[in-house]
Amino acid sequence: MKILLVGEYSRLHNSLKEGLIKNGHQVTIIGNGDVFKKYPVDIDIDGKFIKNNFILNKIRHLIFKLTSIDIASIETFIKFHRNKKSLLNYDFVQLINETPFNIGSYFEKKLLATIFQNNKNVFLLACGDDYRYISYLLSGKFTYSTVSPLLDNPNLKTAYQHTLKFVSNKQKEIHDFVFKHIKGVIPVSVEYHIAYKNTSKTLPLIPNPVNIDKITTVPFVNNGKIKILHGINSSNYIKKGNRYFEEALAVITKKYPTRTEVIITENLPYKEYIKHFLSAHIILDQAQAHDQGYNALEAMAMGKVVFTGAGAAFTKYYKLQDTVAINTSPDSSEIAENLEKLILNPHQIQEIGKNARAFLEKEHHYIAIAKKYVETWQNNC
Numbered sequence: 591m592k593i594l595l596v597g598e599y600s601r602l603h604n605s606l607k608e609g610l611i612k613n614g615h616q617v618t619i620i621g622n623g624d625v626f627k628k629y630p631v632d633i634d635i636d637g638k639f640i641k642n643n644f645i646l647n648k649i650r651h652l653i654f655k656l657t658s659i660d661i662a663s664i665e666t667f668i669k670f671h672r673n674k675k676s677l678l679n680y681d682f683v684q685l686i687n688e689t690p691f692n693i694g695s696y697f698e699k700k701l702l703a704t705i706f707q708n709n710k711n712v713f714l715l716a717c718g719d720d721y722r723y724i725s726y727l728l729s730g731k732f733t734y735s736t737v738s739p740l741l742d743n744p745n746l747k748t749a750y751q752h753t754l755k756f757v758s759n760k761q762k763e764i765h766d767f768v769f770k771h772i773k774g775v776i777p778v779s780v781e782y783h784i785a786y787k788n789t790s791k792t793l794p795l796i797p798n799p800v801n802i803d804k805i806t807t808v809p810f811v812n813n814g815k816i817k818i819l820h821g822i823n824s825s826n827y828i829k830k831g832n833r834y835f836e837e838a839l840a841v842i843t844k845k846y847p848t849r850t851e852v853i854i855t856e857n858l859p860y861k862e863y864i865k866h867f868l869s870a871h872i873i874l875d876q877a878q879a880h881d882q883g884y885n886a887l888e889a890m891a892m893g894k895v896v897f898t899g900a901g902a903a904f905t906k907y908y909k910l911q912d913t914v915a916i917n918t919s920p921d922s923s924e925i926a927e928n929l930e931k932l933i934l935n936p937h938q939i940q941e942i943g944k945n946a947r948a949f950l951e952k953e954h955h956y957i958a959i960a961k962k963y964v965e966t967w968q969n970n971c
Contacts, residue, residue: 609960637662
């Protein structure tokens with residue numbers, strides 16, 4: 591079958607593409623590569639000419655500051671239409687998000703309309719920030735979430751400006767427009783499964799695909815120092831709860847200076863960031879989630895111990911008996927305690943790493959997940 595995947599977040603669509611190809615399908619990805627992460631796409635429509643030109647980019651930021659219009663969106667719009675003939679009559683189309691192009695609402699809706707007009711079976715992923723998900727988070731129904739800092743301190747509204755745009759009237763219009771035309775929406779994690787429960791057109795959760803064949807388990811080697819990786823995406827610093835990790839690390843490095851080595855990265859492209867996984871024993875992913883993001887899953891596939899969302903809802907959904915990740919809440923003292931346990935008991939790092947790899951092979955194998963997607967699309971078109 592001929593399949594079009596629109597947009598990319600954290601390599602999800604690339605992994606799905608690889609599984610679909612293994613199952614004999616023809617797959618095309620169109621998108622911008624998820625900004626600085628630069629994931630591969632087949633049809634690149636990123637406004638990079640403007641973004642990569644120093645003067646034009648300065649003008650771009652000035653215009654955006656004054657008008658909220660991103661002129662790079664015009665470049666994306668033009669590139670999309672240059673490739674219009676390559677975007678027609680697919681058996682199935684899947685949007686990574688209800689705003690998969692990540693451009694201004696006017697152009698976003700224009701491009702989406704073209705996709706809908708020329709393809710009958712379009713599906714949507716509940717993935718990343720969207721109207722329904724952010725609305726649910728803001729309701730405070732989760733014990734904690736990426737918007738908890740905002741709910742606790744309304745003065746952080748400026749820091750959450752990007753997140754709050756997903757509950758604006760303009761976003762609601764796009765949300766309604768997309769839902770009018772899609773066949774169904776597929777949650778990619780337990781959090782989205784909960785947020786989208788009892789919502790029109792919601793289909794069963796399909797876990798994120800991970801290409802196990804490309805990720806080999808890194809043998810645990812204890813040379814006397816436990817290596818801890820803390821990767822920071824500055825745009826999500828507050829949402830991910832990075833400060834809780836920093837506070838915990840301050841305690842640990844002071845208490846165990848000769849037994850730990852901390853690696854801190856910031857805003858690295860995917861190809862550079864993934865290299866740091868190889869040497870680290872422990873990955874600090876996020877402190878305000880209830881399931882794993884893509885970076886956490888890839889680290890788990892390597893047999894790393896990941897501090898991330900792995901609480902009651904997650905373990906209940908997957909019926910887990912063994913620890914596959916360290917459930918992490920916004921509590922720096924608890925994080926420090928859990929780090930200390932691993933530092934003092936390094937054999938647990940190896941054990942949890944083995945559990946993590948086994949979990950990924952069972953629940954996230956890219957070929958099996960690709961089959962689930964095709965079955966879901968076929969059963970709901």
